[in-house]
Amino acid sequence: MTDLFQHTAASGFAERAISPKRELGAYEALWSREGTWFKSLADTFREHPGSVPSDFVSEADSEKYARLALGAIRDAGIRHFGVRVHGAGEYPERLRDAAHPVELLYFQGLWDLVNTPSIAIVGTRNPTDDGKRRAAKLAKLCVADGYTVVSGLARGIDTVAHTTAIAENGFTIAVLGTPITDCYPPENRELQNNIADRHLVISQVPIVRYANQHFRSKPHFFPERNATMSALTAATIIVEAGDTSGTLVQARHALKQRRLLFILDSCFQSPSRTWPAKFAAMGAIRVSDYDEIKKHLVAANPRKAAED
């Protein structure tokens, strides 16, 4: 896959311009090749700086997969969506901080929300009642402070973070572990639609490959979106998580990407959990209230504070 597809000599600016349809078709086609994963794709693009998906896929294949993906989008009842391609338009440069940065992503809703100061609030899918209350309190304070609340639309803490931000008349971004054409868990369908209509939904998950993927391996896409979520935001707050929680994937990425990582004090209280101490030793910040979070955010980005 490292061979560049042979284009006819692209001399004029018109030939060099990229087509979102062609790129999304090529992205889907690349994903449909045996053995493709986020890492292999990222490696390919790293070896060929400045390349786009269509550099590796024939026009016919791009067209074939674009039709499949656009058909699925239409069948899902989606009327408005867009794509962002690395190197063009509004692609956010900070996504390159991810270990396997995405070359293309789909979105629905208010793209401008990626230009607002944002904080990821994430945690376990099976929270305690206290965990849910803490997530809601944090989301509320973040909204009051003008931050957009970013989460992964999963059950539990994620759902509380999104629904609280909406209830507080704030803005929220859902970074999906499914394609925009799917929803997981199914009970969050209405929430996802609401976020797609009035807020912002982002997904890097390829539509065609996901549809053909065995249901057991579909969850493998979930942790990959945490790297994108972390790269997109100024900070990640972990509300509650077990030692084997997928949330810890985001914690690792946040530290690697030099983003602020906050762990609530309550996470340290359970003697059976080892991860909080481990991540604190790696640079995570232990916090017991929102004011502490705020202090660190302001220190990291004085400009945002000046705007307030």
Next chain:
Amino acid sequence: MLPPIPEKLLKIDDVTVAEHFSLDATDACFYIWEYAVRQAYTAGPTNQLIKNLKIKPSEIAKTPARQYYKQQAIDHAATALRNLLGQQTAEGQYSFVPVPSSKAIGDPDYDDRNAQALQRAFSGWQSDVQPILRVKRSMRADHEGTDRMTHDDLLALTELLAPKTPPRRTIVVLDDVLNSGKHFKVAKSLLSAAYPTATIFGLFLARCVRENELEF
């Protein structure tokens, strides 16, 4: 904050063309940035850039400090055009025609920002910038109100002047924002009638998506 200048231009295709309902499959249109206008929320850097570009000369006359923001926006647009088109294109078989101000010359709000952006973009290069379109009389700009003119109304109000030198093989029509595509279509009608063998391209700083207006 100004929008970062990307490495590549984008092309209007099946994914985006429906939002620009005056365009059809025969139109080749390119753009740098994109923004959405929604009642709920608009605050991104691209939106800001366009707002600053559109600051009216009469507003600057009242508040001269605003000239700084308008000039900064024109300069940024020019840098983006210079980077994305490059010297080879600017000096190649292309002529560049700015979409004219919606006001006639002499009107306090006459604004040749598109022409300024092109001239600045190609300064020092052997480019062919031809400000040969103009309106016969001032009209309300589309973004100022809801009373939008039809293609034919706009065509009747727009005139094509004789260029100093014949245009090159491909004529690139530059406008700051692509909305429905009507202004481009009018320019294309006039240019292709006068120069039937020329290829006409549209080039836009930003395409604007107005989702609410599509819900009919």
